[in-house]
Amino acid sequence: MDRTGVTEDSQLVASAAAGDERAFEALVRAHIDAVYGHALRFFGDPQAAEDATQEVFVKVYRSLPGFDGRSAFSTWLFRVTRNVCLDMVRAQKRVPLPAELSDFDPPRSEDAADLVALSDAVEKAIATLPPEEREALGAIAVFDLSYEQAAEALGVPVGTVKSRVFRARKALAVLLTATEEA
16 A cells, blocks of 8 residues: 555544544445455355455444554554454354365456456465465455565564465466466
8 A cells, every 4th residue: 555545544544533434434435345355255255255344344443443553554454354254253153165176167258258257266266275375465465465564464474474475376376377278
């Protein structure tokens, strides 16, 4: 995220923490796609992702006055999103749904449907990654965190995040190349 986004988030967080509902709505609008995208990749189920997204923003609303600003809002939001998803699994409300490699349907023709099929194939490929790699990739690619921010949010060294993202990207390249050739 660029400096402008961080500054804007800081201003919105301060206003929302002071009770400004419009500022909170603006925060939700700015980050809902990333939260939903991470939850969807985690669970593989749109309904579970919607439930998790709603729970994330309820927790954020309740916890915002206690947000100390030591980390970027996006880093804190990623951590909240990750914890909500893990809590839902622990409470056995939802179970992550890994995709089987045999579920891939490669694109067959050269039209707009190719993009939809490719997007579906990418999502299925991501779902096959180990959870640690999926989380690291999500932090970098979906939440647009820096490697340092992702390391802080995941509680691991920066080098671990880099290696997990590298392994995830390498696995996706292999899986998607195999899907295209099928």
